[in-house]
Amino acid sequence: MILVVGHKNPDSDSICGALVAAELLKARGLEAQPVRQGEINRETQHILATAGVEQPELRTSVAGEKVWLVDYTDLAQAPDDINQAEILGIVDHHRLGDVMTVNPLEAWIWPVGCTCTILFNLFKMENAEITRPLAILMMSAILSDTVGFASPTCTQKDKDAVAELAEIAGVEDLDAFIKDLLIAKTNIEGLTAAELVEKDLKAYPFNGRDVVVGQVELATLEQVEGMIEALEADLIRRCEEEALAFAAVMLTDITTAQTRLIYKGEWADKLGKHEEDGILMMENTLSRKKQGWPWLQNELV
Numbered sequence: 001m002i003l004v005v006g007h008k009n010p011d012s013d014s015i016c017g018a019l020v021a022a023e024l025l026k027a028r029g030l031e032a033q034p035v036r037q038g039e040i041n042r043e044t045q046h047i048l049a050t051a052g053v054e055q056p057e058l059r060t061s062v063a064g065e066k067v068w069l070v071d072y073t074d075l076a077q078a079p080d081d082i083n084q085a086e087i088l089g090i091v092d093h094h095r096l097g098d099v100m101t102v103n104p105l106e107a108w109i110w111p112v113g114c115t116c117t118i119l120f121n122l123f124k125m126e127n128a129e130i131t132r133p134l135a136i137l138m139m140s141a142i143l144s145d146t147v148g149f150a151s152p153t154c155t156q157k158d159k160d161a162v163a164e165l166a167e168i169a170g171v172e173d174l175d176a177f178i179k180d181l182l183i184a185k186t187n188i189e190g191l192t193a194a195e196l197v198e199k200d201l202k203a204y205p206f207n208g209r210d211v212v213v214g215q216v217e218l219a220t221l222e223q224v225e226g227m228i229e230a231l232e233a234d235l236i237r238r239c240e241e242e243a244l245a246f247a248a249v250m251l252t253d254i255t256t257a258q259t260r261l262i263y264k265g266e267w268a269d270k271l272g273k274h275e276e277d278g279i280l281m282m283e284n285t286l287s288r289k290k291q292g293w294p295w296l297q298n299e300l301v
Contacts, residue, residue: 002032002088003059004068007077009201010036012044016141017070017115018056020134021091024119025068027128032068035059037079041199043144046184051136071115073097076203076210091118093145093153094289098205113158114145120161132169139165140181147217147254148178151286186219186254193230197238197249204293206300209245211267212238213296215288221253221260228262235264246300250292252285259285259292267300274299 004022006014018034025032034056040048048055063084073090074097075082087099089106093115110118116138123130130138139162146154149162162174171177188196201214218224224231235247248263259282263271274280285291 002030002066002068003062003085004032004034004070005059005062005079006036006070007072007074007202008037009198010038010040010044011071011200012041012047012144013115013141014071015040015044015056016047016137017091017119019053020116020119020137021068021070021089023134024122024126024128027123027126033057042187043181043185046181047137047140047144050140051133053133053137069099072202073099073109074202074204075099076205091115091122093118110157112155113151113153114142116141116145117155117158117161120165121157130165130168135165135168136171139169139171139177143178143181144185147286148182150254150257151290153287153290182219182254185217186223188216188218188223193227193234196224196227197231197234201249202288206245206297209267210242211246211296211300212242212244212248213288213293214249215252215292216249217252217254219253219255221251221258224251231262232264235262239265246296248296250282250285250288254286257284257286258282261292271299 002025004018006018015036022032022034036056036058037060040055060079061081062079063081065085066088067085068089070091073092087101087105091108093110093112108118120138142158142162146158166174196216197214199216201212204211231249238244238247244265246265246267248261251260261280261282271280
């Protein structure tokens with residue numbers, strides 16, 4: 001049995017990618033099971049309900065197992081005992097991280113907007129059947145990761161994949177499909193500051209220390225008015241409890257591509273020169289992968 005596991009604090013690509021990759025392995029005649037490391041968010045719940053697919057089993061330990069990694073190659077985002085597992089494969093669309101393997105492996109890492117874009121192309125390359133539920137999972141993940149094609153991470157391969165998948169899924173009104181998805185993506189009603197930070201939080205090893213950067217995608221920045229102090233307090237807590245050098249959360253208005261960066265930690269002073277009245281606003285910034293985290297790396301050196 002091969003466990004297919006996405007990253008900690010899973011987003012829609014991580015969950016959908018695990019489900020889809022497991023089906024690809026089954027099409028090869030292998031035994032595979034998708035698993036998740038954390039609770040699924042509201043957008044992913046919406047996607048799974050639309051596709052009529054059950055969420056993967058929660059599993060945080062993979063010691064002694066054979067695994068495929070989906071949507072990451074950083075050890076900090078893997079199960080804590082990943083070094084006791086055998087990594088057989090990777091499918092990812094991020095930078096190459098610090099995962100090391102003992103044996104050769106199958107690895108597909110493409111500079112596209114979504115892991116599911118890669119998986120779609122693997123299905124086509126291998127002439128594997130794409131069912132309607134799989135099509136919905138893949139096109140939803142692609143539209144989520146590219147924010148309805150608006151993100152700078154979006155490529156022509158992503159658009160081409162959605163066009164073909166929409167036909168398989170029987171989606172005639174793509175604009176309406178995207179609108180429903182983005183409504184689910186930006187629904188934060190009732191979430192605490194800690195839950196917002198945790199919603200899409202990724203850990204990165206950097207200059208010998210640990211750093212975390214979260215992102216909350218919003219319909220408007222007004223949705224988090226009155227929560228800034230609580231968000232700052234949560235970042236401070238994480239730095240103290242986890243010995244982090246830097247903790248940040250990107251509050252991103254997906255309609256204006258404006259991001260407010262909240263950050264704390266020992267390295268916070270390195271960004272002080274960019275602040276205005278204690279606020280760091282990032283214009284034309286939708287993507288953590290292609291814009292937020294690369295910019296932060298340059299500032300935190």
